[in-house]
Amino acid sequence: PALVRQKGCGLREELSAIVPYLEEMKKRKVERWNQILDVIGKIKKISSEIRPADFVPFKAPVDQSDLSCRRLEELRMELQSLEKEKSERLKQVMDYLNTLHSLCKVLAVDFKQTISDVHPSLDEDGVPMNISNTTIERLALAIQRLRETKIERMQKLQDLSSTMLELWNLMDTPIEEQQSFQNITCNIAASEPEITEANALSIDVMNFVEAEVLRLEQLKVSKMKDLVLKKQTELEEHRRRAHLVGDEHYATQFNIEAIEAGAIDPSLLLEQIEAYIATVKEDAFSRKDILERVERWLNACEEEAWLEDYSKDDNRYNAGRGAHIMLKRAEKARVLVNKIPGETPLLIAVFCLLF
Structure with missing residues (x-):
């Protein structure tokens, strides 16, 4: 309130009347200054947490030349803005930490060590978390990696x-x-966000599956090698029946050692043998008639050789056990042998045409 000088009052009385007002103003000044200092302290504290280390929140020293309500309100508005920014940064940091924790869990990576590498304060109890731009950027990079x-x-x-x-x-x-x-196989078609199980993508799991695939591939090679050998035997049998000779170089294509050394795919080799068998079968079918004649002729030749040995046996007419069976075979053999002279010229003529 304005002080009005009273008539008839001396200076002493006036001074006595003014002193209480001065004391009140001094008290209010101290209180206002303390309020400003409190707000400035909070601004500095929050700024040190969210700003880089070289950030200076006040370009000029704060003095007592302006202790108005307007100045206090400006500082409070600045503090409120910083508190909001701090809250948003804390939320962002916590979201990043939760994301990092999930990734570390799936990959079996040490979460505490990971966030400590970003900034030690993130893994220290009782220490305010550093939520500066640098920390947030490092968290984002760790998540990306x-x-x-x-x-x-x-x-x-x-x-x-x-x-x-x-x-x-x-x-x-x-x-x-x-x-x-x-x-593991249940995630064969899963997307990245769907894989959240602990250790689902750990190094141990990767090694576990790699070892199984290696075991299966080695087993496959072993079984395929056995199958290739079986098919080779089948091919040889077809060639024998078709009386194919003079084409032995084909066998060098089917090298088992090449399979064992991994130089050739056993599946490809198996396909080649199958194709070769099919070719031999087609060739044999196209010469079915002559092959049947050759078989009969070879059979007759075998019977002729047997008949010669039988004829030299002095005991062939003894009435021993099985003698009648041998006599019947000898009769049939003579019939076949008698056909040889007629079949031989025909076979020679056909072979000349074919080869």
Whole structure:
């Protein structure tokens, strides 16, 4: 309130009347200054948490030349803005930490070590978290790096799982042997956000599946080698029946050692043998008539040789056990042998036409 000088009052009385007002003003000044200092202290504290280390919140020293309500309100508005920014940054940091925790869990990566590498305050109890731009940027980079690792491992594991399923089906692997991989193969078509199980993409899991695929591939090579050998025997039998000679170089194409050394795909080799067998069958079918004649002729020649040995046996007419059977065979052999002279010129003529 304005002070009005009273008539008839001396200076002493006036001074006595003014002093209480001065004391009140001094008290209010101190209170206002303390309020401003409190707000400035909070501004500095929050600024140090969310700003870089070299950030100076006040370009000029704060003095007592302006202790108005307007100045206090400006500082409070600045503090409110910083508190809002701090709250938003804290929320962002917590979201990043939760994302990092999920990624570390799936990849079996040490979460505490990961956030400590970003900033030690993120893993220290009782210490305010550093929520500066640098910390937030490092958190974002850590998330990007782990997510890229997650996607890379996921794609590799899905490829391995597909190969594993194909090999299981190829070799009729029992269901019991597949059970231990069920939690892995169930993610064969999953997207990156859908894989959240702990250790689902750990190094141990990757090695576990790789070892199984390697085992199955080695087993496949072994079985395919056996199958190739079986098909080679079948091919030789078809060639023998077709009386194919003079084309032995084909065998060098079917090298088992090349399969064992991994120089040739056994599936490809098997296809080549199958194609060769088909060619031999077609060739044999086209010469079916002559081959049947050759078979009869060879059979007759064998019977002729037997008949000669039989004729030299002085005991052939003894009435021993089985003698009558031998006599019947000898009769049939003579019939076949008698046909040889007639068949031989025909066979020679056909061979001349064919070869």
